[in-house]
Amino acid sequence: MLKNPIKLLTLLLACSPILLKAQEKKAEPKAPTASTAPAKAPEAPKPGPKAYSEVITDKAKSTKGLFTIHKIDEKYFFEIPDSLLGKEIMTITRLAKVATIPGTYGGEMLNRQVIRFEKAPENKIFLRAVQYINVSPDSTAPIYKAVKNSNVEPIAQAFDLKAIKKDTVSKSNASVIEVTDFFKGDNQIFSLSPYTKSIYKFNGLAPDRSYIQSIKSFPINIEIRTVKTFMATPPMPSFGPASPIPSVNIPAAAAAGAVTLEINTSMILLPTVPMKKRYFDNRVGYFANGYTVFDENAQRTEDQTFAVRWRLEPKNAEDAAKQKRGELIEPKKPIVYYIDPATPEKWRKYLKLGVDDWQKAFEAAGWKNAIRGEILSDKDTTISLEDARYSAIRYFASDIENAYGPNVSDPRTGEILESHIGWYHNIMKLLKKWYMTQAGAVDPRSRKNKLDDELMGELIRFVSSHEVGHTIGLRHNYGSSSTVPVEKLRDPKWIAEHGHTPSIMDYARFNYVAQPEDGVKDLFPRIGEYDIWAIKWAYQTLDGATPEDDQKTLSKQYIQEFAKNPRIWFGTETNPYDPRTQSECLGDNNMLASDYGIKNLKKILPNLTEWTKEEAQDYEMLNEAYNEIVLQYRRYIGHVTKNVGGIFETPKTTDQQGAVYEATPKATQKEAVNWLSRQVFETPTWLLDDKIISKIRPDNGVDAISRIQETTLNNLFASDRLQRIIEINAKNSTSYSLDELYTDIRNAIWSELKTHKSVDATRRNLQKAYTEKLIAILNAPAAPTQVGFAFRGTVIPASVDPHKTDVTSVTRGHLLALKSELKAALPLTTDKMTKYHFEDVLFRIEKGLDPK
Structure with missing residues (x-):
């Protein structure tokens, strides 16, 4: 062993040339021979679609229909003919089966959307979401390009073009795309909306628990059934202000942190030949679609609106x-x-x-x-x-x-x-x-907790007809019942021929006007004169070359038919001003009809304990029946109140005579205020039946009556109602004025100031509510200006700043008048509680007039 490092280094240096030379010689490559070729680099895969047979193999299970559907193992493919690329398809997504989610049930629709598949660059197929907002009817006109440039449809998904099937016979090709991940995943068009997911507290899709159950193809549609599991968090208890986005407590989320749904999507091809439109007419109540039309030959844009209806055509x-x-x-x-x-x-x-x-x-x-x-x-x-x-x-x-x-x-x-x-x-x-509440005074069959099957069946039949009416295009006709004279509702012969309302699409429910002695047996709504006319309007075959031609024909028909039978009048469900168009309302005079209705309620109320009793049961059914009586009474109050400051709206075309908007007659408005004085502001003691109240609530019902009265006052003194009265009176000085309204209400509520009678607890509450309401109007903060408008028949009231109108002036004047009357009445008041009350109200008025 060499121990001297210097000697070792010298020896290595001496040997290194020999070692290097040996290495070079060993690494020298051999010359190529004829039998040994250099190795080729692997070829990159060719981009784009593969051969059809490589994608759709012999393992494919295929079904033909709108598209041909192929299933290979767990993968799904759409084979889309070129003839259907660019065609519009309606997608309808419904819950097929659902976890226990409050307010959500299997069969309900989640969303609908028009889509279109189209060829795209880089061997892609795009799926676009089609929106009908702005259109141009002539695709050859220059303006068509301008409309398209301003309405680009979103690309909802891009699919790789997997293969092209070539048909040498028909010369029509088909594009093959894989849709497995698309339908397994969570996409907005075929799933829940983001808003719905936020309400349900869904945090995202669980891919390992989501799958395609089936995809089936039919001649004009495709049905896709998927199972989707969403991660979900139960909502936490809220101790702060309410969230603007409500949440739903789902038991499955609490139990498993996940919610599983079965979802069905229908893809239905829109008709190749579109149905001829029937333009919307606001004199006939149909649901409508529409869009803004940019026409090369027009000098303005037009909002084209057309009625929703089924396509009925002759066979030949x-x-x-x-x-x-x-x-x-x-x-x-x-x-x-x-x-x-x-x-x-x-x-x-x-x-x-x-x-x-x-x-x-x-x-x-x-x-x-x-x-x-x-x-x-x-x-x-x-x-x-x-x-x-x-x-x-x-x-x-x-x-x-x-x-x-x-x-x-x-x-x-x-x-x-x-x-x-x-x-x-x-x-x-x-x-x-x-039925018990509205017909109990007349029909003995209604006087039990469980109705006989035959009666319930007839009630189901009536509601079925009403809902079918919606599905064939009809809207609610809240004005229909107002065309019938109230006294005719008590006439058995009239009812037998005409029914108590001309339309089953009205919310006229049951004939609550008929009295027990009248002999009226037919209390149900039925398909009536308006309904028959409205179906004829939409579904008759017309020969006009264009929808515009048909529109003129239908307008003439309407004018002629209405002249013969005013009961075909349509009153929209969206008008907040017209007292003729109200839900749950009967007859042409709200005050008279409501008097008859209350007369029947007074017959029903004393019998509720007997009609609702069941052996070994508590008073739940009695409580429910009593609350329905109160609710019906409040409906009558609402019907009457709408007459005050009311404006009739009667849509007309230019070939009809008369005004579209007319004020409710002064006599009718005064009759309404008088009715409220009699039936509301005079304490409705008939509701305070101790034999019932003592069984269902711990109080005596005084506060409940006070709330009804206060709500009525708030409605009467609503700023938009007061402003309408001012505007009508400015146009016609003989109309019902704001000062008359205030005077009539004050005289009704403060009648004790003239009679010098003591004031009971309910009246004291009412008088305080009246005073507080006027003080609130006087000292209300300035309201921001908001212009009212109407959109396709829906009227949105304008907000009114009372400080810029006569409302504040009249309010101050009547508070001052009340102050004077209270001061004059105090020395003559002997009842202690009444005196305390007057002094309290007087103090409130003085403070309200000078809040500093």
């Missing part, structure tokens, strides 16, 4: 000729509603009858067998109620007291494509409460 030219001669014909495709097999069997026939009742209205439009209900067997597997080709009445196991009737329509024309009526089980509870 021979039938079309028959219909033109006045014969009834069957449509090529009737309107059919399938009754959900989940519906209890005993109610199915009544739901079906509610659909079939509309046949007579369609006959007036020239169609027979145009609409019908079909009871669907739970053994029938050929029809799925999630399939967009089928309309249905869905039955929900829900404690919600309601039903609803939506429809899905083509945004281009208003053509209704399908409808799913939602029917909640607990609507029967609501129907029972309504």
Whole structure:
């Protein structure tokens, strides 16, 4: 071993040339021979689609329909013919099955959206979300490009083009895309909206618990069923101010931190030949679609609005000729509603009858067998109620007291494509409460906690007809009942011929005007004169070359028909000013009808304990029935109050005579204030039945009466109502003035100042509420100016700053007058509580007049 490092280093240096030379010689490459070729670098994969057979292999399970659907293992592919690229498709997404979520049920719609698949650069297929806001009718006009440039449709998804199927026979190709991850994932078009997810506190999708259950293709639609699991957090208890976004407490979120839903999406091809539009007419109550039109030949933009309706067409030219001669014909495709097999069997026939009742209205439009209900067997597997080709009445196991009737329509024309009526089980509870409260004085069948099946079935039939009316396009007609003289509602012969309201689309419920001695037996709404006219308006076949031609024809028809029968009048459900258009209202005089209604309530109330009692049960049913009586009474108050400062709105075209807007007559307004004085401001002691109150509440009901009175005062003194009275009086000095209104109310509420009677507790509360209300008007902060407007029949009232109007002046004058009257009455007052009360109110007025 060498121990000297210097000697070792010398030896290594001496040997290094030899070592290096040996290494160089060893590393010298061999010359290539003819049999040894250099290795090739691997080729990069070619971009773009593969051969069709490489993507859609022999393992594919394929179904043909709108698109051909291929399933290979767990992957799904759409094969989209070139003929359908660029075509518009309506997507409708519904909950098929749902966890226990308050207010949410299987069968309800989540969203709908028009989409379009189109070819895109870099071998992509785009899915666009189509919006109908601004359109140009002529694609060859220069303005069409300007409209397109200002309305770019969002690209919702980009798919890789996996393959192209070439058809050498038809010369039509098809694009193949994979949609597995798209439908498994959470995308806005085919899932819950961001707002809904925020309410449910969904934190994101759990991919390992979300999957595609099935994708099925039919001739005009595709049905996609997915299971999606969302991570969810139960809402925490809130101790601060209420959040602007409400939250829902979902049991599954608390139990597992996740919520699983089954979601069904229908993709239905919009008609290749769009239906001819029927332009909206605000004299006939239809739901409507619309958009802004930019026309090359017009000098302004036009908001084009058209009615929503089903497409009914003759089967052939021979039938079309028959219909033109006045014969009834069957449509090529009737309107059919399938009754959900989940519906209890005993109610199915009544739901079906509610659909079939509309046949007579369609006959007036020239169609027979145009609409019908079909009871669907739970053994029938050929029809799925999630399939967009089928309309249905869905039955929900829900404690919600309601039903609803939506429809899905083509945004281009208003053509209704399908409808799913939602029917909640607990609507029967609501129907029972309504019927006992409004018909209990007349119909002995209503006087029990559980109605007989036959009566409940007829009630279900009426609501079914109403909801079907919505799904064939009809809106509520709150004005219909106002065309009937109140006294006719007590006439059995009139009712037998006309019914108590001309429209089942009214919220006229049951005939609460008829008295027990009148002999009126027919208390239900039914399809009436307005409904028949409205269906004829929308569904008759017209020969006009354009929708504009049809519009002129229909306008002439309306004017002629209305002259013969004013009961076809339509009163919108959205007008806040017109006392003729009100929910739950009957007859042409709200005061007289409400007097009759209260007269019946006074007959019902003393019997409630007997009618609602059940052995070994508490007084829950009595409490419920009493609250319904109070609610009905409050409805009457609302009906009457709307007459004060009311403005009639009667839509007209330029070829009709008369004003569109007219003030409610002065006599009617004074009659309304007088009614409120009698029925509200004079304590309604009939409601304070101790035999009932003592069984359902610890107090005597005085505060409840005071709240009703105070609410009535607040409504009477609403700033927009007071301003309307001022404006009407400025135009017509003989109309009901603001000073007259204040005087009439003060005289009614403070009558004891003239009679020198003692004031009881309820009246003292009312008088204090009156004083506080006037002081609040006098010292209200300045209101920001907000202009009122109307949008497609919906009137939005303007806010009014009372400091810039006569409201403050008149209010101050009446507070001063009241102050003088109180001072004069005090020396003559002997009742101690009344004296305390007057002194207290006097102090409040003085402070209110000079708040400093």
